[in-house]
Amino acid sequence: MNLEESYSRKTNLTHRKKFAQFFTPQPIADVLSDWLLGNDHCKTILEPAFGLGIFSRTLLNKKPTISIQGYDIDAVILEEAKTYFKDFDNVSLKVDDFMFNDWESRYDGIICNPPYLKFHDYDNKLIINEVNRKLNFEFNGFTNLYTLFLLKSIFQLNKNGRAAFIIPSEFLNSDYGKLVKKYLLKTNTLKHLFVIDFKENVFDDALTTASILLLANDQSESNINISTVESKTDLERIKKYVHLYPNTEGEFSYPPAELDPNLKWRKYYKPQHSASYKNLVPFSTFAKVVRGIATGANEYFTFNASKAKELSIPESNLLPCICKAKDIKNNFFTNQDFEALIQKDELTYLFNGQISQSDAVDKYIKKGEEEGVNEKFLTKSRKPWYALEKRPPSPIWVSVFNRNGIKFIRNEAKVSNLTTFHCVYPVCSDLFSTISIDLLFAYLLTDVAKEIFSDNRREYGNGLKKFEPNDLNKSQVLDLSILSKSKITEILELYLKFKSSTDKRFITQIDSILRNEFKITLKHDDLGLAKTAV
Numbered sequence: 001m002n003l004e005e006s007y008s009r010k011t012n013l014t015h016r017k018k019f020a021q022f023f024t025p026q027p028i029a030d031v032l033s034d035w036l037l038g039n040d041h042c043k044t045i046l047e048p049a050f051g052l053g054i055f056s057r058t059l060l061n062k063k064p065t066i067s068i069q070g071y072d073i074d075a076v077i078l079e080e081a082k083t084y085f086k087d088f089d090n091v092s093l094k095v096d097d098f099m100f101n102d103w104e105s106r107y108d109g110i111i112c113n114p115p116y117l118k119f120h121d122y123d124n125k126l127i128i129n130e131v132n133r134k135l136n137f138e139f140n141g142f143t144n145l146y147t148l149f150l151l152k153s154i155f156q157l158n159k160n161g162r163a164a165f166i167i168p169s170e171f172l173n174s175d176y177g178k179l180v181k182k183y184l185l186k187t188n189t190l191k192h193l194f195v196i197d198f199k200e201n202v203f204d205d206a207l208t209t210a211s212i213l214l215l216a217n218d219q220s221e222s223n224i225n226i227s228t229v230e231s232k233t234d235l236e237r238i239k240k241y242v243h244l245y246p247n248t249e250g251e252f253s254y255p256p257a258e259l260d261p262n263l264k265w266r267k268y269y270k271p272q273h274s275a276s277y278k279n280l281v282p283f284s285t286f287a288k289v290v291r292g293i294a295t296g297a298n299e300y301f302t303f304n305a306s307k308a309k310e311l312s313i314p315e316s317n318l319l320p321c322i323c324k325a326k327d328i329k330n331n332f333f334t335n336q337d338f339e340a341l342i343q344k345d346e347l348t349y350l351f352n353g354q355i356s357q358s359d360a361v362d363k364y365i366k367k368g369e370e371e372g373v374n375e376k377f378l379t380k381s382r383k384p385w386y387a388l389e390k391r392p393p394s395p396i397w398v399s400v401f402n403r404n405g406i407k408f409i410r411n412e413a414k415v416s417n418l419t420t421f422h423c424v425y426p427v428c429s430d431l432f433s434t435i436s437i438d439l440l441f442a443y444l445l446t447d448v449a450k451e452i453f454s455d456n457r458r459e460y461g462n463g464l465k466k467f468e469p470n471d472l473n474k475s476q477v478l479d480l481s482i483l484s485k486s487k488i489t490e491i492l493e494l495y496l497k498f499k500s501s502t503d504k505r506f507i508t509q510i511d512s513i514l515r516n517e518f519k520i521t522l523k524h525d526d527l528g529l530a531k532t533a534v
């Protein structure tokens with residue numbers, strides 16, 4: 001049993017989670033260490049989120065003469081590490097917060113699997129102020145702690161020094177990542193980026209999506225290389241790239257000026273589905289996506305029929321609403337479906353206390369105040385605190401989190417929804433781009449629509465995908481307004497057949513019609529060399 005396994009056995013999960021103690025698998029530690037030692041002059045090493053020092057153990061095996069400085073904020077884990085390293089005079093370990101220490105030192109090598117903590121799980125204001133002051137940059141409050149470890153480390157690199165980080169890939173495709181990417185480009189330190197997306201569980205731990213960043217402060221004019229890693233064999237490829245640097249290219253290779261920090265970087269390593277189609281427009285041409293109702297205290301505001309009866313809340317103070325994603329099973333949500341949920345005593349209402357002519361309502365508002373519901377983050381800024389956000393029921397919903405592709409639902413019951421769904425409101429921007437809701441919804445059910453939307457998704461661990469409203473508003477869709485009248489009629493007929501039968505084959509037929517109409521077809525020119533879109 002290795003050090004990490006025995007530590008995990010004897011330390012409870014709450015403690016490990018509090019400090020984000022997730023350990024690096026040995027084959028990954030090998031690759032990261034080799035990158036650092038690729039600099040022949042590497043003498044001083046920093047390991048900022050030390051844990052049990054898997055990187056330092058690996059480095060010392062390969063080059064015993066290096067000297068190492070390690071930091072960890074958790075005295076418990078570092079005590080354990082100190083026992084292991086007690087005979088190493090060249091390893092110094094400090095129990096301290098890396099973000100507030102050691103800013104003045106510089107190192108030849110920095111190696112790290114930093115803590116993954118969201119902005120509300122650490123003292124983000126204080127740390128971000130510190131980072132902004134030192135780096136003369138303007139990172140915002142939503143930044144995850146792992147990216148700040150990365151930025152500080154880049155700042156602490158000696159000339160020709162190298163850094164190797166394994167971090168979640170989230171920053172590549174999220175808003176808070178834009179400034180991080182900007183800093184990577186500004187410092188010209190990123191040399192290789194490996195985006196890990198293991199198709200099967202390669203390591204015992206939950207490492208399925210992550211990214212490895214190999215950085216060098218060598219001011220070389222080299223390209224930024226991006227490669228995807230989907231299997232153990234791909235991991236072998238990384239080793240080759242590391243040993244051949246700087247005489248190597250990754251799967252994709254870009255001059256730094258070609259990478260735009262404001263875009264999702266997925267487009268630089270994953271083929272974009274939208275590139276196969278012509279006549280695309282932003283989804284906002286046809287619809288506006290807005291998040292569902294946030295109450296700030298669902299426990300208090302959501303009601304089922306029995307709670308309403310028990311508290312004598314009249315129907316006029318209850319807003320029909322879908323509260324849980326699991327309550328929606330099909331693509332069409334009808335009045336009968338909603339009635340069935342009420343009968344099953346599911347949560348189907350939101351408390352709306354604003355127009356009250358009932359003692360029971362006043363009493364319930366008072367109860368909320370006694371329980372401090374009026375002092376919660378969202379409620380305390382509302383007037384009155386129990387006011388509901390004004391969102392008319394939207395004719396279409398879209399799921400926020402998805403495992404098996406984005407899902408659209410036609411809200412025929414005309415009820416409201418909480419934030420498990422976003423609202424989709426069709427718009428009539430101008431006369432020519434107006435299309436019927438049925439045509440729009442028919443399109444949203446097709447695989448081609450889902451494929452193109454997926455270009456803009458965010459990815460979380462364990463295959464979970466998320467769309468924020470603006471990911472969808474900015475996403476591309478086929479411009480349905482250019483379809484001929486006869487094609488539209490054909491599509492709508494198939495759509496009605498699907499609606500009455502739920503036979504997916506009708507949607508597949510709509511999908512083929514649209515692909516035929518919008519697919520870019522390639523033709524060889526006279527010499528048979530170049531390919532052009534027609």
Ligand SMILES: C[S@@+](CC[C@H](N)C(=O)[O-])C[C@H]1O[C@@H](n2cnc3c(N)ncnc32)[C@H](O)[C@@H]1O
Pocket residue numbers: 019020021022023024048049050051052053054055071072073074077096097098099112113114115116
């Ligand atoms: C993801 S673990 C990595 C451990 C080890 N380096 C590895 O790769 O197996 C992150 C480590 O950072 C430590 N940590 C969390 N916040 C820290 C901070 N602000 N300063 C220094 N260490 C911190 C945690 O206690 C934990 O041991």
